[in-house]
Amino acid sequence: MSLIPIPEDRRFKIKLIGYDPGRSRPWLERFVYSLYVVAFWLFVIATYAGVPALFDWLGWDGGWGYVVMRALQVVMLFLLSAVIALMLILALRKYLGKVQERYGPMHYGPAGGIQTVFDALKLLGKEDFVPAAADWLTFRLAPAVTFVSSFAIFAVVPFASGWTLADSNVGLIYLIAVSTLSAYGVLLGGASSGNKWALIGALRAGAQMVSYEVPLALVFLSVAVWSGSMSLGKIVDAQLGVWNVIPLFIPFVLYVISSLAELKHIPFDFPEAESELIAGYNVEYSGMSFAFFFLAEFVELFLLPALIVVFFFGGWHGPLFGLEPGTLAAGALQSLYFSVKTAVWVWIFLWIRATLPRYRDDQLMEFAWKAMIPLALLGLVLAAYMRLIWR
Amino acid sequence: MSSTIGLEPVLGRSDEMIVNMGPQHPATHGVLRVVIGLEGERITRAVPHIGYLHRNHEKIEESRTYFQVVPFTDRMDYVSGTQNELPVVLAVEDLAGIEVPERAKMIRTMFFELFRIASHLVWMGTAMLDLGAITPFLYTFWDREIILGIVERTAGARMLPNYYTFGGVRRDLHPHFFKDVAEFLDHLEKRMPDYEHLVLENPIVHARTVGVGVLSKERAVARGVSGPVLRASGVAYDVRKAFPYDAYPEVEFEIPTSDAGDTYARFWVRFQEIYQSVKILRQLLEKTPKTGPFKGRAPARLKISGERYRAVENSRGELGVYVVGDGGDKPYRIKHRGAAFSNLQVIPDLFIGAKFSDAIAILSSLDPVFGEIDR
Amino acid sequence: MSLLNEVWQAVKAIGTGMATVHKRVYEEAPTEFYPYVELDLPPVSVQSLALVENEDGTERCIVCLQCERACPSQVISIERHRNPEGKGFLIDRFDIDLVNCMYCSACVEACPVSSIVTIQDFELSTYDLHTLKADIDFLHEQARRSKKWYSPKLGVEIRTEDGRIEKAPPEMQPGGLAELLKPAAEEEES
Ligand code: SF4
Numbered sequence: 007m008s009l010i011p012i013p014e015d016r017r018f019k020i021k022l023i024g025y026d027p028g029r030s031r032p033w034l035e036r037f038v039y040s041l042y043v044v045a046f047w048l049f050v051i052a053t054y055a056g057v058p059a060l061f062d063w064l065g066w067d068g069g070w071g072y073v074v075m076r077a078l079q080v081v082m083l084f085l086l087s088a089v090i091a092l093m094l095i096l097a098l099r100k101y102l103g104k105v106q107e108r109y110g111p112m113h114y115g116p117a118g119g120i121q122t123v124f125d126a127l128k129l130l131g132k133e134d135f136v137p138a139a140a141d142w143l144t145f146r147l148a149p150a151v152t153f154v155s156s157f158a159i160f161a162v163v164p165f166a167s168g169w170t171l172a173d174s175n176v177g178l179i180y181l182i183a184v185s186t187l188s189a190y191g192v193l194l195g196g197a198s199s200g201n202k203w204a205l206i207g208a209l210r211a212g213a214q215m216v217s218y219e220v221p222l223a224l225v226f227l228s229v230a231v232w233s234g235s236m237s238l239g240k241i242v243d244a245q246l247g248v249w250n251v252i253p254l255f256i257p258f259v260l261y262v263i264s265s266l267a268e269l270k271h272i273p274f275d276f277p278e279a280e281s282e283l284i285a286g287y288n289v290e291y292s293g294m295s296f297a298f299f300f301l302a303e304f305v306e307l308f309l310l311p312a313l314i315v316v317f318f319f320g321g322w323h324g325p326l327f328g329l330e331p332g333t334l335a336a337g338a339l340q341s342l343y344f345s346v347k348t349a350v351w352v353w354i355f356l357w358i359r360a361t362l363p364r365y366r367d368d369q370l371m372e373f374a375w376k377a378m379i380p381l382a383l384l385g386l387v388l389a390a391y392m393r394l395i396w397r
Numbered sequence: 398m399s400s401t402i403g404l405e406p407v408l409g410r411s412d413e414m415i416v417n418m419g420p421q422h423p424a425t426h427g428v429l430r431v432v433i434g435l436e437g438e439r440i441t442r443a444v445p446h447i448g449y450l451h452r453n454h455e456k457i458e459e460s461r462t463y464f465q466v467v468p469f470t471d472r473m474d475y476v477s478g479t480q481n482e483l484p485v486v487l488a489v490e491d492l493a494g495i496e497v498p499e500r501a502k503m504i505r506t507m508f509f510e511l512f513r514i515a516s517h518l519v520w521m522g523t524a525m526l527d528l529g530a531i532t533p534f535l536y537t538f539w540d541r542e543i544i545l546g547i548v549e550r551t552a553g554a555r556m557l558p559n560y561y562t563f564g565g566v567r568r569d570l571h572p573h574f575f576k577d578v579a580e581f582l583d584h585l586e587k588r589m590p591d592y593e594h595l596v597l598e599n600p601i602v603h604a605r606t607v608g609v610g611v612l613s614k615e616r617a618v619a620r621g622v623s624g625p626v627l628r629a630s631g632v633a634y635d636v637r638k639a640f641p642y643d644a645y646p647e648v649e650f651e652i653p654t655s656d657a658g659d660t661y662a663r664f665w666v667r668f669q670e671i672y673q674s675v676k677i678l679r680q681l682l683e684k685t686p687k688t689g690p691f692k693g694r695a696p697a698r699l700k701i702s703g704e705r706y707r708a709v710e711n712s713r714g715e716l717g718v719y720v721v722g723d724g725g726d727k728p729y730r731i732k733h734r735g736a737a738f739s740n741l742q743v744i745p746d747l748f749i750g751a752k753f754s755d756a757i758a759i760l761s762s763l764d765p766v767f768g769e770i771d772r
Numbered sequence: 773m774s775l776l777n778e779v780w781q782a783v784k785a786i787g788t789g790m791a792t793v794h795k796r797v798y799e800e801a802p803t804e805f806y807p808y809v810e811l812d813l814p815p816v817s818v819q820s821l822a823l824v825e826n827e828d829g830t831e832r833c834i835v836c837l838q839c840e841r842a843c844p845s846q847v848i849s850i851e852r853h854r855n856p857e858g859k860g861f862l863i864d865r866f867d868i869d870l871v872n873c874m875y876c877s878a879c880v881e882a883c884p885v886s887s888i889v890t891i892q893d894f895e896l897s898t899y900d901l902h903t904l905k906a907d908i909d910f911l912h913e914q915a916r917r918s919k920k921w922y923s924p925k926l927g928v929e930i931r932t933e934d935g936r937i938e939k940a941p942p943e944m945q946p947g948g949l950a951e952l953l954k955p956a957a958e959e960e961e962s
C-alpha cells in the first residue's frame with residue numbers, strides 16, 4: 007500500500023470551480039470598474055450637494071445645525087476617501103498588470119473587481135502588533151497623524167464651483183501647513199518603531215521633506231501671485247480663460263516633481279524603498295495601523311493630482327452646455343470634469359511609477375536645493391512680472 | 398561576539414549605526430548577510446557573511462561516481478543551468494580521454510550561450526528591481542521563459558536540466574530546436590532596444606550608477622574577480638578566448654570591455670555580452686549539422702587517475718573545477734572555483750565610503766548567485 | 773546651452789522609457805491559466821517518476837538494481853528475492869523518496885527495460901512530505917494515471933483508450949528518434 011494514497015479528486019479539483027479568468031471579458035471589466043467611478047461621483051454629489059440640501063429641507067441650516075452638517079460632510083468624505091483608496095489600489099494593480107504583461111487581480115469578484123475590499127478585510131483581521139522596542143504612544147499616533155494630515159487636504163479642494171468644505175482665503179497657507187504634517191507622521195512612526203531600517207526611513211523622510219517643501223512653497227506663492235488670491239476657489243475662477251499651466255509652466259513642472267516627492271512616489275520613494283530599507287518607516291506596522299498608512303498614501307495619490315488640476319489645469323472648468331452655474335446639474339457636470347482631469351493625472355503618476363527606477367536621496371536634495379529652488383524663484387519672478395504686464 | 402557579528406562597535410563612536418543587511422533582505426539576491434556600519438547614509442565598514450545556503454557540494458560529490466557528480470553541479474549557479482556542468486564534464490573527458498563529436502560540442506555551446514542570455518536577463522530584471530523599477534523585471538522574466546521552454550523541449554527540465562554528459566550531451570536536439578532558437582533570437586533583438594531604453598539610457602540609472610563603486614584594474618586583478626566585473630574594469634580576460642573549449646574556436650565574437658570600472662560599466666558589459674551571445678548563437682545555428690552524433694563513446698564505468706583543472710566562462714566569470722582521481726570511479730577530490738564567490742570579495746572595497754543606496758546598486762551589479770557562492 | 777541639452781536628453785530618455793512601457797499595454801499577456809487550462813508539457817519533461825507495468829499487469833521491472841546504483845541522491849531503495857519458479861528476481865520493496873529526488877532522470881537512463889520512466893504529472897505538491905515517500909503501489913498508480921511517459925530506450929510511449937501500451941507516433945517523439953523514423957520530415961523543417 008502507499009503510505010498515504012493519493013486522493014483521486016485532488017488533481018484538477020480546482021477545475022471544478024468552472025470559472026475561467028482566461029476568457030477575455032473586457033465589457034465586464036469596464037462595467038465593474040465604472041461602478042467604482044459612479045460610486046465616487048455619487049459620493050461627491052451627495053457630500054457637496056445632497057447633505058446641504060437635506061439640512062436646508064430640514065431647516066437646520068443655522069447655528070448647531072451648520073456644525074452638524076459640516077461634521078456629516080466630513081464623515082461622508084471619510085467614506086469617499088475609502089472608496090478612493092479601494093479604487094486607486096485596484097487601478098494601480100490592474101494598470102501595473104497591463105503594463106507588465108500580466109493580468110493583475112482576477113479572482114475576487116468579476117475581473118478582480120472586489121479584490122481590494124478583501125484585502126482591506128484581511129488587514130482588519132490581522133493582529134495590530136506593537137513591538138517591544140517601540141514607543142507605544144508615538145507608534146500608535148503616527149498613522150493617525152499621517153492619515154489626518156492627508157485627509158485634511160480635502161477641506162479646501164473644490165470639486166465644483168462652491169463645492170468645497172472651506173473656501174478659506176488662506177487656503178494655500180493651510181495646504182502648506184497640513185501637507186508638511188504628513189511628513190511628521192512618517193518621521194514619528196519610523197523613529198518610534200525601534201527598528202533601524204524604520205529609523206533610516208524616517209530620517210530620509212525628514213531630509214526629503216526639507217528639500218521639497220521649499221520649492222513647493224515657492225510654487226504656491228507663484229500661483230497666488232498670478233491668480234491674485236490664496237483661496238483655491240478663486241484660483242480656479244481666475245483660470246476661466248486660460249489655464250495656469252501656460253503662463254506658469256516652470257512652477258507647474260516643479261510642482262509635479264515635488265508632488266512625486268511628497269507622495270513618496272517611485273522616483274523619490276526613499277523613506278520606504280522596499281529594495282533598500284525593506285519597507286522603511288512602516289516596516290514594523292501591521293493590521294489597521296498599516297492600513298492607515300496605506301490609506302493615507304492613496305488618498306494623497308488622489309489629492310495631489312487633484313491639486314495639480316486645481317492650480318494648473320483649470321479645476322472644474324469645462325463646457326457647461328448652457329447649464330446655469332450653481333445648480334445641481336452644473337455642479338455634477340463640473341465635478342465630473344474635475345474628476346476626469348484628476349484621473350488623467352493619477353494615471354500619469356501610475357505610469358511614472360511603472361517606468362522609473364529610484365533616485366538617490368542625496369541626489370534629490372541636491373536637485374531640490376541647486377535646481378528646483380532657483381527655478382522656483384525664477385518662476386515666481388516671471389509670474390509677478392507677467393501679472394504686472396497682463397492683469 | 399566578533400565571530401558572529403564581524404563588527405565590533407567602536408567605543409566612543411555613538412554616531413555609527415551597525416545594521417545587518419540580510420540574510421533576509423530583498424536586495425541581497427538570496428541569503429547574503431553584510432554587516433554594515435552606517436554613518437548617516439554613508440557606509441564606514443562592511444563585513445560580508447556567507448554560508449546560509451551551504452549544502453556541502455564538494456564533499457557530497459566526492460562520494461559519488463563521476464556520472465553522478467554532474468547533476469549536482471547544476472544546483473550551484475541555478476540561474477545558468479547547464480553552464481555549471483561543463484567544467485566537470487571537460488575535466489573528466491580530458492582525464493579519461495573521451496572523444497567528443499563536433500556536433501555535440503556545438504550543441505553544448507549553443508546551450509551554454511542560451512543560458513548566458515537567460516542569466517543576464519535575470520540579472521537585468523533583478524538589478525532594476527534593486528534600483529526600484531518593477532517593470533523590467535517582468536519583461537525579462539517573460540523572455541527568459543522562452544529560453545527555458547526551448548531548453549525543456551530538448552533537455553527535459555527547465556532550470557537544472559542535467560543535459561551535458563561525458564562525450565557530448567544526453568539527448569539529441571528537439572526537431573524544432575533550430576527554428577525555436579532562431580525565432581527567439583529575432584524576438585530578443587526586437588526587445589533589446591526596449592531594455593536599452595529602460596535600463597542603459599535611463600537618466601536615473603545614470604545618476605545611480607555612473608561613477609559609483611569604481612573598481613580599479615589593479616584591485617580587480619588582486620581580488621581575483623572575473624567575468625563581466627573584471628571586463629568592466631578594463632581587463633580583456635575571457636576563458637572562451639584565453640583557453641577555448643568546445644566550439645568557441647570556431648565562432649567569431651568580441652570581448653566587450655570598458656575602462657570605467659564603475660557600476661554602469663558592469664551594466665553595459667552585460668548588455669554587450671547579450672549581443673555577443675546572440676551573434677555566437679546565430680553562427681552556430683548556421684554551422685551545426687541538423688543530424689549527426691550527439692554523443693561520443695564513453696565507458697559505462699569511468700576509472701580515472703590524475704588531476705585536472707578546467708575552467709569555463711559562465712555568466713558570472715571563470716567557473717573552474719579541479720578534479721583529482723585516484724584510479725577509482727569516484728573523484729578523490731573535487732574543488733569548484735566559483736566566479737560569483739570570487740566576485741563577492743570586492744564587497745568591502747566597493748561598499749566602504751559609498752552611500753547605502755549605492756551599496757544596493759553595487760551589489761546588484763556584481764550579480765551574485767548564492768547557490769554557487771555557498772555551494 | 774550644454775546644460776539645456778542635457779536636460780532635454782534626460783527628458784527625452786524618460787519619455788522614451790515611458791513610451792516603451794506603455795507599448796506593452798496593448799500586448800497580450802502570455803500568462804498561462806494553469807489550474808483552469810491544462811499545461812501542454814513536452815513529453816520529455818521530467819516532472820515525476822513512475823514504474824510502468826506491462827499490459828497484462830505483470831511487472832516490467834526485472835529488479836536489476838541499475839537505477840538504485842545510478843541515483844546520485846541515493847533515494848531509491850530496492851529489496852528483491854530470487855524467483856522460486858523461474859529465473860530472475862521478484863520485488864520485495866521498491867521505494868523512491870520523491871522529496872529528495874532531484875529529477876535528474878539518471879535512473880531512467882540506467883534502466884535496461886524502460887520500467888522506470890519520467891511522467892509529466894507535477895501536481896504532487898503537498899503539505900505532508902510523508903505522502904511523497906513513494907512505494908511500489910504509488911509508482912504503479914502514477915504510471916496508470918498517466919497517458920504518456922518517456923524513457924530514453926523506448927522513447928515516448930502512450931496508453932491507448934483500450935489500455936494497450938504503444939509507442940507514440942513519431943511527431944510526439946523527441947529529437948533524434950523522430951529523425952530516425954522520419955528523415956524526410958526533417959528536410960521539410962529546414
Ligand atoms: S530522478 Fe535522479 S534523483 Fe530522482 S530517483 Fe532518479 S536518479 Fe535518483
Ligand code: SF4
Nearest residue numbers: 833834836837839883
Ligand atoms: S533499473 Fe529498471 S529494471 Fe532495473 S530495478 Fe530499476 S526499474 Fe527495475
